Amino acid sequence: MFSKAMATSVFNPCSIITTSRAQPKSSSSRPSQLLSFLHSNNPAGPIVDLKFSAAACSWGCQYDSKQSLSRCLAANITSSALKTAESSRETSTLLAAEGVSSSGTRPTILVSEKLGEAGLQLLRSFGDVDCSYDLSPEQLCEKISSCDALIVRSGTKVTRQVLEAAKGRLKVVGRAGVGIDNVDLQAATEFGCLVVNAPTANTVAAAEHGIALIAAMARNVAQADASMKAGKWQRSKYVGVSLVGKTLAVMGFGKVGSEVARRAKGLGMHVIAHDPYAPADKARAIGVDLVSFDQAISTADFISLHMPLTATTSKIFNDDTFGKMKKGVRIVNVARGGVIDEEALVRALDSGKVAQAALDVFTEEPPAKDSKLVQHENVTVTPHLGASTKEAQEGVAIEIAEAVVGALKGELSATAVNAPMVPQEVMTELAPYVVLAEKLGRLAVQLVAGGRGIKSVKVVYQSARDPDDLDTRLLRAMITKGIIEPISSSFINLVNADFTAKEKGLRISEERVVVDTSPEFPVHSIQVLISNVDSKFASAVSENGEISIEGRVKYGVPHLTRVGSFEVDVSLEGNLILCRQIDQPGMIGQVGNILGQGNINVSFMSVGRTVRRNKAIMAIGVDEEPDKEALRKIGTVPAIEEFVFLNL
Numbered sequence: 001m002f003s004k005a006m007a008t009s010v011f012n013p014c015s016i017i018t019t020s021r022a023q024p025k026s027s028s029s030r031p032s033q034l035l036s037f038l039h040s041n042n043p044a045g046p047i048v049d050l051k052f053s054a055a056a057c058s059w060g061c062q063y064d065s066k067q068s069l070s071r072c073l074a075a076n077i078t079s080s081a082l083k084t085a086e087s088s089r090e091t092s093t094l095l096a097a098e099g100v101s102s103s104g105t106r107p108t109i110l111v112s113e114k115l116g117e118a119g120l121q122l123l124r125s126f127g128d129v130d131c132s133y134d135l136s137p138e139q140l141c142e143k144i145s146s147c148d149a150l151i152v153r154s155g156t157k158v159t160r161q162v163l164e165a166a167k168g169r170l171k172v173v174g175r176a177g178v179g180i181d182n183v184d185l186q187a188a189t190e191f192g193c194l195v196v197n198a199p200t201a202n203t204v205a206a207a208e209h210g211i212a213l214i215a216a217m218a219r220n221v222a223q224a225d226a227s228m229k230a231g232k233w234q235r236s237k238y239v240g241v242s243l244v245g246k247t248l249a250v251m252g253f254g255k256v257g258s259e260v261a262r263r264a265k266g267l268g269m270h271v272i273a274h275d276p277y278a279p280a281d282k283a284r285a286i287g288v289d290l291v292s293f294d295q296a297i298s299t300a301d302f303i304s305l306h307m308p309l310t311a312t313t314s315k316i317f318n319d320d321t322f323g324k325m326k327k328g329v330r331i332v333n334v335a336r337g338g339v340i341d342e343e344a345l346v347r348a349l350d351s352g353k354v355a356q357a358a359l360d361v362f363t364e365e366p367p368a369k370d371s372k373l374v375q376h377e378n379v380t381v382t383p384h385l386g387a388s389t390k391e392a393q394e395g396v397a398i399e400i401a402e403a404v405v406g407a408l409k410g411e412l413s414a415t416a417v418n419a420p421m422v423p424q425e426v427m428t429e430l431a432p433y434v435v436l437a438e439k440l441g442r443l444a445v446q447l448v449a450g451g452r453g454i455k456s457v458k459v460v461y462q463s464a465r466d467p468d469d470l471d472t473r474l475l476r477a478m479i480t481k482g483i484i485e486p487i488s489s490s491f492i493n494l495v496n497a498d499f500t501a502k503e504k505g506l507r508i509s510e511e512r513v514v515v516d517t518s519p520e521f522p523v524h525s526i527q528v529l530i531s532n533v534d535s536k537f538a539s540a541v542s543e544n545g546e547i548s549i550e551g552r553v554k555y556g557v558p559h560l561t562r563v564g565s566f567e568v569d570v571s572l573e574g575n576l577i578l579c580r581q582i583d584q585p586g587m588i589g590q591v592g593n594i595l596g597q598g599n600i601n602v603s604f605m606s607v608g609r610t611v612r613r614n615k616a617i618m619a620i621g622v623d624e625e626p627d628k629e630a631l632r633k634i635g636t637v638p639a640i641e642e643f644v645f646l647n648l
C-alpha cells in the first residue's frame with residue numbers, strides 16, 4: 001500500500017518520536033462548503049504581526065513572516081494576529097533592523113568581561129551596551145533582570161541562579177570564545193535562553209600558544225628567564241630536550257588540536273591523536289594516526305590536551321592515567337584545567353613520572369597563590385592566555401557580537417550551542433507553516449476537556465517531499481508552544497520546546513506522509529491529534545477516539561481544514577466558534593443574527609458536513625470575543641447540538 005517503508009527515528013529519546021510513510025493520492029481533498037463572509041482585514045499575504053510577550057521581552061516590533069519565524073527561535077513570541085499593515089510594517093521592520101522597536105526602546109546588552117572594540121561598536125549600533133567588568137555573582141544577578149543579552153568570556157559563571165534572576169528577560173548568552181563550561185547550559189535551555197559562542201576566531205591563537213608552551217617547556221625558557229633575572233647564569237641546569245622525532249599525542253582532535261598537530265608536524269614531531277568523535281580522514285589528511293586513549297598516553301613523549309571540559313572528560317588525567325604514561329612524559333594543557341586532577345599531577349611531577357607540565361588553564365581561575373602546581377619548579381604557567389592575541393580578541397569580539405545581534409533580531413546563529421540549527425532557507429520556506437503549527441496547537445489544546453492531562457500528541461505532516469527533505473523541528477516546536485503556553489506559565493521557543501514537553505510528560509510523536517501534491521510547497525497539511533483525553537467538543541474526536549484537527553496554508557494564510565471527521569475551511573485568525581448542528585437551512589442566519597446583536601464581527605464562516613441534511617459543523621471566525629449572553633443564546637438555538645468558543 002505504501003511506496004516507502006515506514007521509517008522511525010528518535011529525536012529525543014523520551015518525548016519525540018518521528019515516523020514517515022508514503023500514502024496513495026489522498027481522497028480527502030473534497031472541498032468543503034465555503035461560505036466566506038470576507039472581512040476587511042482578511043489577510044492577503046503572509047504578513048504577520050508578532051509581539052513579544054511582556055514576560056520575555058521588553059520591546060516589540062512588527063515583522064514580516066520570515067522575521068517572525070526566526071523570532072520564535074530565540075525569543076518568546078506569539079503570532080497573535082494576521083494583518084496587512086503595510087505602512088507600519090515597513091517602519092517597524094526598519095526599526096527592528098537597528099534594534100529599535102516602535103516604542104523606542106533598545107535591547108540592553110551586558111558585557112561582563114573585556115571584549116574587542118570592533119565587537120563593542122557592532123553591539124552599540126544595535127543596543128544599549130553596559131560594560132561592567134568584575135561583577136560579583138550577586139551583582140550579576142542583580143543586573144541581569146534588566147538585560148536582554150549577556151556576553152561573557154571564561155571568567156563569568158553563568159549559573160542557574162543568574163538565569164533564574166533574569167526572570168525570563170535574558171534571551172541570549174554570548175560566550176566570546178569556545179569553552180562553554182562556565183555556562184549552565186541545562187538551565188539556559190530550561191529558561192529558553194539561547195547560548196551562542198565564537199568557536200573559530202581564537203583557534204589559531206590557542207594552537208600557537210600550545211606550540212609556544214611545548215617549546216618553552218622543552219627548553220626551560222620560563223625557568224631560565226626567571227633565573228637570569230635573579231642575576232644567575234645557569235647553563236647546565238637548563239639543558240632541555242629536543243622536539244624533533246618525539247611523539248606528540250594530541251588529546252582532542254578538534255579545531256585547536258588539529259592546528260597544533262599541523263604545527264607539530266612542521267617541527268618534525270611524530271603526531272598521534274585520540275578523539276572518539278574525529279573523522280579518520282581528517283587526521284589522515286594531516287598525517288596523524290588516530291589511536292585509542294591508552295595507546296596515545298602510553299606511547300607519547302609529549303601530551304597536549306585539547307578536549308572540552310565535560311562530565312566525561314572531568315579529571316580524565318588522574319593517578320590511574322598518569323600511571324599508564326611513559327616515565328618522563330611532558331604534558332601541555334591549553335584546554336581546561338578541570339580535565340586534569342591537579343593533585344594527582346603534583347604527585348606525578350614529584351615522582352618524576354611526569355617530567356614537566358606547561359599549563360595555561362586551571363581548575364580554579366585564578367588558582368590559589370600558594371598552589372603547589374603553580375609553584376612547582378617543573379611547571380610552566382600562563383594565566384589563561386591561549387586566546388589572548390590582538391587578532392584573536394578582535395575576531396572573537398566580532399564573531400560573538402554578530403551572533404548576539406543576530407539572536408536578538410531573532411535569527412538563529414550558526415554558533416548556537418543549545419538549539420538545533422535550522423538553515424535560513426528552511427526557515428524562510430516554513431514561515432507560514434510555523435504560524436499554522438502554533439495555531440493548530442493552541443486550538444487543539446482548547447478542545448481538551450479539563451480534568452485529564454495531555455500526555456500524547458501526534459503530529460502528521462502531509463508533504464509531497466521526501467521525509468528527509470522536510471525539517472519539522474520548527475513546526476514541532478511551534479505546535480508544542482501552542483499546546484503548552486495556553487495552559488501553563490512556561491514560554492516556549494526552539495531552544496526549550498523539546499525540553500519543556502519532556503518535563504511536562506508530553507510525548508510528541510511525528511509522522512510524515514508523502515502525498516501526491518506539488519513539491520513546491522514544503523507541507524501540504526498538518527494534523528494534530530491528542531489521544532486519551534475527553535473533548536469539550538465531541539465532534540472534534542475522530543473515529544479513533546482522538547481529538548483531531550488539520551490545517552493547511554492557503555495563499556500564505558493558515559486555514560483550519562478539518563475538525564474530527566468534518567471538513568471545514570476557515571482562516572485561522574482572531575477567534576473561532578465551532579458549532580455542531582443539524583444540517584438544515586437557516587442556521588447561518590440564526591447564529592449570524594445573535595453575533596450581530598452582540599456587535600461581533602464575523603470574518604469567515606464555513607460549513608462542513610459528512611452526510612447531506614444530517615450533521616454539520618459550522619466554523620465561524622469572529623473578530624471579537626462574544627460575551628456570555630451571546631454564547632448562551634447560541635446554545636439555545638434548537639438545531640445546535642454543541643458548540644465551543646476558541647481563542648486563537
Ligand SMILES: NC(=O)c1ccc[n+]([C@@H]2O[C@H](COP(=O)([O-])OP(=O)(O)OC[C@H]3O[C@@H](n4cnc5c(N)ncnc54)[C@H](O)[C@@H]3O)[C@@H](O)[C@H]2O)c1
Nearest residue numbers: 179206252253254255256275277306307308334335386387
Ligand atoms: N586556553 C585558551 O585560551 C583556549 C582557547 C581556545 C580553546 N580552548 C579550549 O580548547 C579546547 C578545544 O577547543 P576547540 O576549539 O578545538 O574545540 P573543538 O570542539 O573544535 O574540539 C574539541 C575536540 O575534543 C573532542 N573530544 C570530546 N571529548 C573527548 C574525549 N573524551 N577525548 C578526546 N577528545 C574528545 C571532540 O570530539 C572535539 O573534536 C576547549 O576546551 C576550549 O575551551 C582554550
Ligand SMILES: O=C(O)[C@H](O)COP(=O)(O)O
Nearest residue numbers: 153154176177178179387
Ligand atoms: O574557550 C576559550 O575560548 C578560551 O578558553 C578563551 O577564554 P577567554 O575568552 O576567557 O580568554
